[in-house]
Amino acid sequence: MDEKTSLKYQMLCAWSGPLFLVAFIYFWGMMGFNLPAPPSPALGAGELAARYVEHLGGIRVGFLVSMIVMTLYIPWTAVLSVQMMRIEGRSPVLALIQLIGGALTVPVVSISSVFWVAAAYRPQRAPEITQALTDSGWLIIDTLWACTTWQMVAAAVAGLHDKSAKPLFPRWLCFVTIFCGLSFAPATMTGILKTGPFAWDGVLSFYFPYFCWLFWFAFASVYMILEVARRRQALDFPSPSSSARLAHA
Amino acid sequence: MNALPLPAPLSPASPRRLPGDRDVWIFICAELFAFGLFFVAYMHYRSVSVALFNDSQLGLDRSLGALNTILLLTSSWAVVSAVRAARLGRIVAVPRYLAFGIALGLAFMVVKYFEYGAKLNAGITVTTDMFYMFYFCLTGIHLMHVVAGTIVLFVIWLNARAHLYHTGNTTGIEAGASYWHMVDLLWIFLFALLYLLR
Numbered sequence: 001m002d003e004k005t006s007l008k009y010q011m012l013c014a015w016s017g018p019l020f021l022v023a024f025i026y027f028w029g030m031m032g033f034n035l036p037a038p039p040s041p042a043l044g045a046g047e048l049a050a051r052y053v054e055h056l057g058g059i060r061v062g063f064l065v066s067m068i069v070m071t072l073y074i075p076w077t078a079v080l081s082v083q084m085m086r087i088e089g090r091s092p093v094l095a096l097i098q099l100i101g102g103a104l105t106v107p108v109v110s111i112s113s114v115f116w117v118a119a120a121y122r123p124q125r126a127p128e129i130t131q132a133l134t135d136s137g138w139l140i141i142d143t144l145w146a147c148t149t150w151q152m153v154a155a156a157v158a159g160l161h162d163k164s165a166k167p168l169f170p171r172w173l174c175f176v177t178i179f180c181g182l183s184f185a186p187a188t189m190t191g192i193l194k195t196g197p198f199a200w201d202g203v204l205s206f207y208f209p210y211f212c213w214l215f216w217f218a219f220a221s222v223y224m225i226l227e228v229a230r231r232r233q234a235l236d237f238p239s240p241s242s243s244a245r246l247a248h249a
Numbered sequence: 250m251n252a253l254p255l256p257a258p259l260s261p262a263s264p265r266r267l268p269g270d271r272d273v274w275i276f277i278c279a280e281l282f283a284f285g286l287f288f289v290a291y292m293h294y295r296s297v298s299v300a301l302f303n304d305s306q307l308g309l310d311r312s313l314g315a316l317n318t319i320l321l322l323t324s325s326w327a328v329v330s331a332v333r334a335a336r337l338g339r340i341v342a343v344p345r346y347l348a349f350g351i352a353l354g355l356a357f358m359v360v361k362y363f364e365y366g367a368k369l370n371a372g373i374t375v376t377t378d379m380f381y382m383f384y385f386c387l388t389g390i391h392l393m394h395v396v397a398g399t400i401v402l403f404v405i406w407l408n409a410r411a412h413l414y415h416t417g418n419t420t421g422i423e424a425g426a427s428y429w430h431m432v433d434l435l436w437i438f439l440f441a442l443l444y445l446l447r
Contacts, residue, residue, distance in 0.1 A: 171272040172271075172272045175272045175276035176276065176279055179276055179280065183283060185390065185393070189375070189386060192376060193375070193376070195379070196294060196379055196383075197294070198386050203286065204286065204287065204290060
């Protein structure tokens with residue numbers, strides 16, 4: 001494959017980022033009724049089962065589609081890996097950490113949705129079973145945050161070492177990325193607490209860390225698209241300075 | 250046009266220069282924002298059940314909290330002294346001050362270990378009530394920051410022992426010191442909110 005064709009696929013992969021962002025917020029968040037507020041872990045089993053019956057169609061379709069949408073994370077993680085490998089050179093260990101972290105984020109997020117689809121699968125069953133399935137889904141997505149943190153911190157550290165004239169990520173974004181990755185940490189408390197800001201529907205375990213994740217994802221996507229665009233332009237209109245820059249990078 | 254006076258360029262020693270690294274300051278601002286959220290959440294839940302919070306607060310060991318405040322304030326003084334020594338070119342004194350700061354950071358962790366231990370032995374855990382949920386979560390997250398800050402100080406100590414910091418290069422030590430002061434500042438807020446506020 002020639003460079004031009006490869007860059008075309010890299011551009012498509014980078015654009016899977018914005019597409020993921022919009023589709024995930026719509027299907028996982030709005031249609032699956034996790035926004036404006038997820039079901040409270042303090043709900044009784046009966047109330048929770050009634051919530052499934054009330055929103056049955058939205059929960060089923062929203063989470064089933066969001067499992068497919070989540071796989072857009074795969075091409076996005078791949079193009080970020082390639083861009084990081086260019087920074088790191090011969091032994092791209094940070095790119096590999098990022099790749100594995102991103103690859104593991106996909107099952108973490110989608111398997112939790114499987115549990116919610118399973119909870120909605122038989123709405124007339126004993127409510128305690130529905131509650132157990134709902135609990136499992138939330139505990140999977142919230143307590144396994146560290147996989148994604150590895151992805152983000154590795155990307156940020158590589159970004160800080162980017163010595164090319166036009167770095168992949170600005171330095172401020174690298175520091176903010178580390179912060180965003182660590183902002184997931186309170187979600188571990190969702191494994192114990194049922195009320196308050198550290199429960200799975202709380203400000204500090206739901207709204208703030210999920211916002212931080214998608215904030216990073218949105219900004220990283222923009223800079224990754226710009227990076228591919230610069231490389232395409234350098235290929236189409238080679239100038240002495242740009243070719244020297246790319247050769248150096 | 251040429252007659253317009255140009256602003257004098259800031260010299261490295263100018264007092265108006267931002268100490269450390271601008272992008273590290275962005276990180277610190279993000280941290281302060283997150284803790285700001287923690288404090289707002291605490292005040293909100295406290296306002297809903299003031300009596301419970303006041304009652305449970307009596308179970309905290311104020312003297313251990315005050316001891317930790319003194320430890321962190323003193324460590325901040327040690328780190329400031331290290332930065333000043335680096336700026337003045339007294340490069341032998343830099344790692345000594347930093348080692349003192351690190352020792353105080355470790356002492357903070359030891360005090361917290363005994364404080365948590367006493368609570369757990371008394372059967373008080375994160376699920377006891379809303380006050381202790383905040384107590385364990387907020388001081389626990391802060392403790393993670395003390396650990397991270399101590400690691401930062403340790404890295405700076407290694408660099409200082411290699412005589413990396415001197416009058417011409419203080420960016421790294423200033424950036425690390427800024428982070429440590431943030432850890433100290435957050436503890437002062439936590440001490441006031443959790444241990445003292447009635």
